[in-house]
Amino acid sequence: MMNLTLKIWRQKGPHDKGQMVDYKVTDISEHMSFLEMIDVLNEQLVTKDEDPVAFDHDCREGICGMCSMYINGEAHGPDRGITTCQLHMRMFNDGDTITIEPFRAAAFPVIKDLVVDRMAFERIQQAGGYIGVNTSGNTQDANAIPISKHAADEAMDAATCIGCGACVATCKNSSAMLFVAAKVSQYALLPQGQVEAADRVMNMVAQMDAEGFGNCTNTGACEVECPKGISLENIARMNREYLKASSKG
Amino acid sequence: MSGLLSSSLAKKYAMALSAFFLIFFLLMHVTINLLSVFSEDAFNVASHFMGTNPVIQFAMQPVLIFGVIFHFVMGFVLEIKNKKAQGVKYFKDNGAANSTWMSRNMIYSGLAILAFIILHFIDFWIPELKYKYVEVLPEDPTRYFHELQEKFVSIWRVGAYVIAFVFLALHLLHGFNSAFQSMGLNNKYTKGFKKCANAYSILIPALFIFIALFHHFNH
Numbered sequence: 001m002m003n004l005t006l007k008i009w010r011q012k013g014p015h016d017k018g019q020m021v022d023y024k025v026t027d028i029s030e031h032m033s034f035l036e037m038i039d040v041l042n043e044q045l046v047t048k049d050e051d052p053v054a055f056d057h058d059c060r061e062g063i064c065g066m067c068s069m070y071i072n073g074e075a076h077g078p079d080r081g082i083t084t085c086q087l088h089m090r091m092f093n094d095g096d097t098i099t100i101e102p103f104r105a106a107a108f109p110v111i112k113d114l115v116v117d118r119m120a121f122e123r124i125q126q127a128g129g130y131i132g133v134n135t136s137g138n139t140q141d142a143n144a145i146p147i148s149k150h151a152a153d154e155a156m157d158a159a160t161c162i163g164c165g166a167c168v169a170t171c172k173n174s175s176a177m178l179f180v181a182a183k184v185s186q187y188a189l190l191p192q193g194q195v196e197a198a199d200r201v202m203n204m205v206a207q208m209d210a211e212g213f214g215n216c217t218n219t220g221a222c223e224v225e226c227p228k229g230i231s232l233e234n235i236a237r238m239n240r241e242y243l244k245a246s247s248k249g
Numbered sequence: 250m251s252g253l254l255s256s257s258l259a260k261k262y263a264m265a266l267s268a269f270f271l272i273f274f275l276l277m278h279v280t281i282n283l284l285s286v287f288s289e290d291a292f293n294v295a296s297h298f299m300g301t302n303p304v305i306q307f308a309m310q311p312v313l314i315f316g317v318i319f320h321f322v323m324g325f326v327l328e329i330k331n332k333k334a335q336g337v338k339y340f341k342d343n344g345a346a347n348s349t350w351m352s353r354n355m356i357y358s359g360l361a362i363l364a365f366i367i368l369h370f371i372d373f374w375i376p377e378l379k380y381k382y383v384e385v386l387p388e389d390p391t392r393y394f395h396e397l398q399e400k401f402v403s404i405w406r407v408g409a410y411v412i413a414f415v416f417l418a419l420h421l422l423h424g425f426n427s428a429f430q431s432m433g434l435n436n437k438y439t440k441g442f443k444k445c446a447n448a449y450s451i452l453i454p455a456l457f458i459f460i461a462l463f464h465h466f467n468h
Contacts (some may be wrong), residue, residue, distance in 0.1 A: 009336070020340050073343030106336035134360040172344060172353055173331035177257075205256055214334030215257045215327050217355060224347035236435030241432060242258045244442040 002028045002094040006041065008053055009101045011110050018110065020099070034077065034087040035060060035067065038100075046238035053180060054113040060085040065162030066100060068169070069114055070101040075166035075225045083227045103169035107176070107211045120211040121163050121179060127185040128200035131192050145191050155189035158182045160228040167222035167230070173214030178222040180208050181238035182230045188241050198245035205242055260327060265431035267320040268382065270425055272449070274313060277454050282460045286306040288392040296393035321363055327355045351423040365413030372400050401464035410461045414454040421450035 003026045025041050032040070035057055059064040067084035068075035071077035077087040092098060100114065108116040133139060161182035168176050184201050187193025193200070216235060217224030223232045269441035281299065344353050351358065351376055376396075380386050401407055425446035429439055 009340070018337075034423070054466040070339060073339065073341040074346055078346070093411045101339055101341070104337055104339055106334050108336075110337075113393065170347060172335070172348075174336070175331075181336040205258055209257050212334055213257075214331035215260060216431075217327070217352065218423075219352035221344065221347040221352075232430065233435050236430055236433045239258060239261065239431060242256075242431030243262070246259075 001026075002030065002089065002092065002096070004028055004037075004092065005097040007097060007099045008113070009073065009110075010053070010113055011102075014109055014111055020101075028089055030088070030090040032089045033060070033085060034069070034071070034089065035085050037066070037089055054115050056084060056110075056115050063162065065164035068103045068116060068118070068165055070099075070103055070154050071170055072099055075103065075170040076164075076227055080224070081227060081229055083162075083166075084225075103165050105165075105174035105213070107163060107166045107213050108168060108175065115232040116165075118165050120213070121165065121176070123211065124176070124180055124204055124207045125163075125183060128196070129187075130204040131187060133192070133194060140162050142192070147190060149174040151189045152216070154233075157183035158189070158230065158234050161186075161226075161230050162228060164227060166227060167211065170221045171214065171216075172219060172221070173217055175216040175222070176208050176211070176213040176231070177216040177235050177238065178226065178230055180204050181234035184238045184241055185234040188237060197241060198248055201238060201245050201246045205238075260323060261431040264320065264323055264327070265355060265428035267316050267323070268428040270316045271320060272421070272425060272428075275453050276449075279456050279460075283456060285394060285397055285452045286460060286463050292395050292397070293391050296386075297390040300381075301388065301391075317366065321359065324356065324359050348392070349423065351419045352427070355420060355423060361413060361416035365409070365416075368406075368409060372406070373390075398464050398468040401461055402468055404465065407461050407465045411458050414457045414461075417457075418451055418454040421454070422447065425450050 003024070004024045006025060007020045008023060010016060010021045023045075025044070025099065028037050028040065031113050036053070036221040038055060039055060045052045056068055057065045060067075062083045062085060064113075065083070067076075069076070069084045071084065071087070071139055076082060076084045079087055079091055102108075102110050102114045102116045108118055108122045159182075161179060163179060165179070167178035168174050171211065184204060187200060188197050218232070218235075220232055223230065281292070281295045284295055373396075401410075426443050429435065429442060429446065434442070
């Protein structure tokens with residue numbers, strides 16, 4: 001069992017200044033998930049008639065991309081290839097002080113405590129992250145379209161992006177290029193995505209810029225912190241796609 | 250095309266292309282400087298050619314100056330934009346866990362290089378302009394080697410040059426490979442290029458340091 005000091009960002013609402021607040025939690029099992037540890041803290045706070053810490057979560061199995069905490073200076077905490085909900089308390093030691101902050105970026109404004117508004121990602125997706133196919137009975141069977149194993153694998157790897165925003169949170173420039181590149185790549189690699197490829201990359205990048213994300217300086221931090229291991233090769237592919245699309249006018 | 254010119258990706262391409270241009274210039278510069286180690290005459294001939302050839306003086310030199318200024322201005326513009334995009338800073342941020350010091354501090358290594366370029370201009374470029382266009386002294390094809398040696402007498406100047414070239418190496422170690430990535434070159438075929446880029450990033454500044462030390466101890 002562990003006793004811990006938590007330094008948590010508390011912010012009453014979007015317009016509140018916010019501040020780090022210290023809490024003590026006791027008898028934390030190493031087998032607990034990080035979010036269960038926060039649940040324990042919140043039970044303590046509710047018992048004391050205090051406002052519980054607001055945080056995003058849904059599936060708690062690393063699929064939905066909702067949980068979004070910056071733990072001890074890293075997106076999703078010190079472990080690799082996981083989301084916050086998959087982080088376990090065995091990664092920490094008795095007596096540790098753990099800092100917990102929301103994902104930071106001007107394009108991800110804090111709603112309350114550790115909850116941030118990531119609708120910017122939705123708007124980027126709406127700008128072109130789809131395939132406009134007529135599905136009224138005459139769609140070609142996808143299994144009948146020959147696709148190389150390599151392209152299929154790369155497209156599937158890109159498609160594993162869950163849009164959690166860890167790439168933005170960890171980037172010193174708050175750049176969203178890994179997210180946008182993953183979405184561009186998953187379609188650019190497949191024949192179904194070719195028809196709208198040029199419009200897709202131009203529109204998604206334009207929306208990314210309009211949302212106020214920073215510029216990528218290729219530090220590679222996003223790739224390291226991404227819970228799904230989305231590769232920087234996707235950003236290079238997006239750069240090529242954009243150049244190709246621009247040259248077409 | 251208008252979208253290309255105003256987008257964040259266009260700025261990446263522009264930074265990468267100007268970086269490739271400056272990287273090529275460094276290779277040319279160090280090659281001529283190395284001549285001074287092996288032959289006084291060869292260095293004087295090369296320097297005189299570079300200093301008097303009208304194509305180099307009135308076509309290539311303005312392009313080089315534009316490239317340098319563009320790279321610095323664009324670097325600062327992107328830094329300001331990126332700072333704005335960050336919003337509130339983290340209470341605790343462990344950048345060392347996921348990225349190199351060089352990649353996170355390009356602006357500071359760039360500022361160190363900018364300070365060096367100002368010193369370099371004061372040392373070589375401004376005296377050259379004064380010689381040719383203010384005092385209008387007669388051409389002397391043998392003066393370059395001695396002017397070079399004279400500059401490296403002071404240990405303080407040599408120290409400043411060495412520190413600046415260490416920063417140049419740090420800047421190149423991230424910047425060269427980053428330029429490949431920005432231009433979309435990241436696949437199994439480019440891994441060899443990246444190793445060459447790392448070797449270049451260490452070798453070229455090391456040669457500049459060697460030349461400065463060589464002339465300091467042999468003047």
